[in-house]
Amino acid sequence: LNVVGFTTIAAEEAIRVPNYAGTFSQEGAWHAQGYQVWAARTNELGGIVSNGTRYCVNLTIVNVGSSGNTSAAAFSRQVARKYASDPNVHFLIAPFSSTMTLPVALETEGYRKLMLSASASSTTVYQCKAALMAAGAQPDCVAKGAVDLNRRFEFLFGAQPPAENVVQPVVTLFKLKNVKTIVTWMEDQPYTRSIAQGAVTAAPFVGISLVKSFVVPANPTFDQVDAIMDEIVQLNPDAVVGGTYYFACQHFIRSCKKRNWFPKALFMSLCSGDARATLPYEKQGLDQDGRWTLDYFEWDYRLRGPDYEYFYLFPATPDQPSPALFRDYFVKFHNVTEPAHFAAVASGLGVIFHTMMNRTGRGVDNELYRQLLSQSVLTTFIGKLGFNGWGQNNAREVVIVQPDRDGKLQLIYPLGSSSAEFAYPIPTLSERSFIYAYGSSGVEIAFNVIAAILMAASVVLLVLVFIYREKQVIFASAPVFLSIILLGSLVIYSTVFTWQIQTRTEYSLILNRILDGYY
Numbered sequence: 001l002n003v004v005g006f007t008t009i010a011a012e013e014a015i016r017v018p019n020y021a022g023t024f025s026q027e028g029a030w031h032a033q034g035y036q037v038w039a040a041r042t043n044e045l046g047g048i049v050s051n052g053t054r055y056c057v058n059l060t061i062v063n064v065g066s067s068g069n070t071s072a073a074a075f076s077r078q079v080a081r082k083y084a085s086d087p088n089v090h091f092l093i094a095p096f097s098s099t100m101t102l103p104v105a106l107e108t109e110g111y112r113k114l115m116l117s118a119s120a121s122s123t124t125v126y127q128c129k130a131a132l133m134a135a136g137a138q139p140d141c142v143a144k145g146a147v148d149l150n151r152r153f154e155f156l157f158g159a160q161p162p163a164e165n166v167v168q169p170v171v172t173l174f175k176l177k178n179v180k181t182i183v184t185w186m187e188d189q190p191y192t193r194s195i196a197q198g199a200v201t202a203a204p205f206v207g208i209s210l211v212k213s214f215v216v217p218a219n220p221t222f223d224q225v226d227a228i229m230d231e232i233v234q235l236n237p238d239a240v241v242g243g244t245y246y247f248a249c250q251h252f253i254r255s256c257k258k259r260n261w262f263p264k265a266l267f268m269s270l271c272s273g274d275a276r277a278t279l280p281y282e283k284q285g286l287d288q289d290g291r292w293t294l295d296y297f298e299w300d301y302r303l304r305g306p307d308y309e310y311f312y313l314f315p316a317t318p319d320q321p322s323p324a325l326f327r328d329y330f331v332k333f334h335n336v337t338e339p340a341h342f343a344a345v346a347s348g349l350g351v352i353f354h355t356m357m358n359r360t361g362r363g364v365d366n367e368l369y370r371q372l373l374s375q376s377v378l379t380t381f382i383g384k385l386g387f388n389g390w391g392q393n394n395a396r397e398v399v400i401v402q403p404d405r406d407g408k409l410q411l412i413y414p415l416g417s418s419s420a421e422f423a424y425p426i427p428t429l430s431e432r433s434f435i436y437a438y439g440s441s442g443v444e445i446a447f448n449v450i451a452a453i454l455m456a457a458s459v460v461l462l463v464l465v466f467i468y469r470e471k472q473v474i475f476a477s478a479p480v481f482l483s484i485i486l487l488g489s490l491v492i493y494s495t496v497f498t499w500q501i502q503t504r505t506e507y508s509l510i511l512n513r514i515l516d517g518y519y
Contacts, residue, residue, distance in 0.1 A: 001048060001055035001364070003353070004083045005035040005093040005346075006064045006076070006104055024245075026276070027096040027342055031118060032061050034339075034346025035093060037330050041313045041347075048354050051361035057350075064095050064104060073103040080107040089113070090364045091353055094156070096342065097245075098122035098163075098191040099218075105156045114155050114366045114373075116353075118346040119298070121160035122190035126390040128152045155366065157352070157373055157391045159345055159382070161398055163194030166296045167241060168202050169398050169413045170267045173294075175206040177424040179238040179265060185214035185228060185252075186243035195243030195269045195296075211237050216248065225251035226258070233261050242268035246276065253289050254281065257429065264425035267294040272403050275340055291407055292426035297399040299344040299382050300409075301327035303417045307397065310381040312354055322381035341399075348382030405432075451496035458489045 008028030039059040042048060047056040062083060064076035076095070083089050084107060092108055094101040094117035101120035108115050117125075128150035174182070182203055186196035196213065203210050212235060214228045225248060232240065240263045242252060249271035256262050271277065272286065273295035279285025286293075301323045309316045314325040326347065330339040355378055356369045377386035377395050386395030400413040402423060410420035462483060469479040 001091070001353070001357075002058045002060070002089050003035075003039070003091045003093065003350075004060045004062055004089050005032065006062050006080065006095040006100075007032045007035075008064065008096050008100055024096045024100065027119070028063075030340040030342040031096050031346045033330075033334055034118065034343035034348075035059055035061060035350075037326075037333055037339075037343070038313075038347040038350030040333060041329060042350060042354065045313065048357050050357040050363050053363060055357065055363075060089075064100060073100075076100060076103045077107040080104040084108040084111040084113055091366075092116075093118070093346070093349055094120060094158075098125045098194075099189055101125055101156075102190070105153050109153050109155055112155055112366060114157070114369055115153075116349040117156065117158040117160070118349050119160060119342060120156075120158050120191075121163040121166070121392070122194040123162055123164065123390070123392070124190045124194070126152055126156070126158065126162075126392050151390050153391065155370055157387050157393075159349055159385060159393050159396070160298065161394060161396055162392050163191055163243075164198035164201060165394075166195060166269065166398055167198035167267065169400055170241070170294060171199060171202040171206055171208065173400070173412065173422045173424075174208060174239050174265060177265070177422065179208055179424075181209045181211050181235075181237040182239045182241055183211050183214070183232055183235055183237040183263075184241045184243070185216065185232070187218050187220060187245060187248050188215055189218045189245070192243035192245065192248075192269065196241060197243075199241040199267075208239075211235050219245070220248050220251065222251045222254065226255045229255045229259060233259055237263055239263055239265035239267070242266075242271070244268045244271060246270050246274050247284075249290075249293075250281075250284070250286060253286050253293070257289050260429055262426060262428060265294070266292070266426065267296075269296050271295045273297050273341065273401050273409060275338075277403070278407050288407070288432065289429075291403045291405060291432070292423055294400055294402050294412070294422075297401045297409075298341040299323070299348075300341065300399055300401070300411055300417075301339075301344075302411055302419060303383070303399070303414075305416055307379060307384050308381055310351065310379060312351065312358075314381050326381045345382050348380050348385075351378065351380040351382075352385060447496050451493045455490055455493045458486045458493065462486045 008024035036059065039057040042057050047054045062079055064079045084092065092113055092115035094104055094115050096119050098120040101117050102125050105115060105125065182199060184196040184199050186192045200210055200213060214232070216224050216228065242249060244252070249268040252268065272290040272293040276284050277286045277290045280287050303323050304321050308321055308323050310322040314322045314329065316322045316325070326344065327339055330343065331337065352373070356372060357363065360368060360372070362368055373387055377384055383397055384395035385393055388394045397414045399411070401409045402412050402420070404410050404420065411418050412420065412422050465474060465479055465482050465486070468474050474482070
């Protein structure tokens with residue numbers, strides 16, 4: 001079974017393609033990890049059996065990011081055409097983002113091969129809007145109906161809920177906390193516009209007043225985001241909703257900190273849930289300033305319930321639900337601490353191929369599967385997959401997370417899997433500052449006492465080695481060698497005291513780097 005998974009450029013390839021900005025390089029790498037886990041696990045269990053024929057997955061991962069001076073969109077269409085036109089390619093998987101999926105789908109649709117998307121959720125990708133029809137957008141609408149109800153691609157199906165739906169539970173949480181006013185802002189891209197528009201649409205239905213909406217360019221600089229902040233601070237809304245990709249979110253957080261101001265509630269897409277978010281600013285992170293910022297998650301291993309009980313690749317047990325089993329397999333396969341939520345959904349797409357082929361016994365039949373997917377609801381380890389008339393998943397629950405004081409991501413929604421209550425209002429910057437009492441906990445005191453005893457023992461032994469250096473046993477063991485060993489033990493024991501340094505100063509960083517080997 002030949003499957004081509006499109007992805008945005010991997011980080012290591014950026015060196016060879018200097019003209020590509022690499023906006024989605026990390027997300028593309030996570031998608032590739034997900035494709036690999038699905039293919040490996042499927043083949044490990046004997047492949048996909050359809051009508052007595054066993055299909056092993058032959059996965060090809062292809063970069064559609066950019067090439068030389070060719071734009072990302074143009075290059076993606078060139079690559080998509082090459083593989084979609086190959087009669088030996090059976091199924092396709094779309095690249096990360098609505099922005100990159102659209103040009104690929106425009107090219108692949110004519111070859112009538114099923115293409116699944118793990119991340120494209122903007123309705124502009126799936127629907128023939130009136131404005132697009134007036135502009136002569138291609139391909140023509142494939143499902144006839146009223147304006148804005150026409151399907152754009154027959155063979156594209158997305159695993160994500162429509163982006164407009166993502167913010168609905170957030171707005172509901174706002175209402176429960178008596179939020180009165182919100183401001184929205186967005187990058188000028190399909191997905192981010194849809195996120196912000198979801199808040200604009202949902203807020204009035206629950207009695208929340210929309211004060212103003214702001215738009216910044218796609219992939220904005222810090223200065224472009226910072227330019228809207230003075231007015232937002234002056235408006236002082238209870239909550240801010242941002243339709244963002246990761247770096248725009250980072251700029252907004254930094255701009256808030258610059259003004260010593262945060263709203264009482266803050267939601268930004270693809271932000272605090274990103275694996276980079278806990279890093280310091282100089283390493284593309286949010287440091288501690290991204291904490292309490294709500295974010296949309298595509299998946300979490302703590303999700304539980306009948307919607308996540310999957311019985312093929314990761315069958316649930318009484319002790320572990322399918323999401324947790326997938327997590328364990330992924331961590332071992334890629335030797336990472338946690339799977340990125342993007343990667344989990346990319347793996348989950350393979351369940352569709354598996355289920356369609358296994359249940360129908362028709363092997364590779366793109367026309368049949370296109371029809372069946374519009375009528376089916378599948379239970380998987382990433383949640384339910386069921387598609388509306390445009391090919392978007394309207395069966396999966398939205399997952400909302402919020403980092404707590406310690407930076408740990410807490411599940412806020414769905415409520416059946418939640419690990420914490422929505423924190424509102426979030427602490428101001430001054431309230432987030434706290435004085436850390438060094439060695440204040442019982443565990444820290446215990447470690448300090450043990451380290452001190454061991455250091456004292458090493459000092460005593462050093463003195464004894466020096467005093468009895470001419471004794472036969474000491475002399476035969478080389479006093480200098482013994483002294484070096486004991487001095488090394490002193491350095492090792494002293495690192496215990498640096499583990500507990502919480503204040504990031506120039507000197508503490510240098511000390512950590514010298515003694516513990518990290519910066």
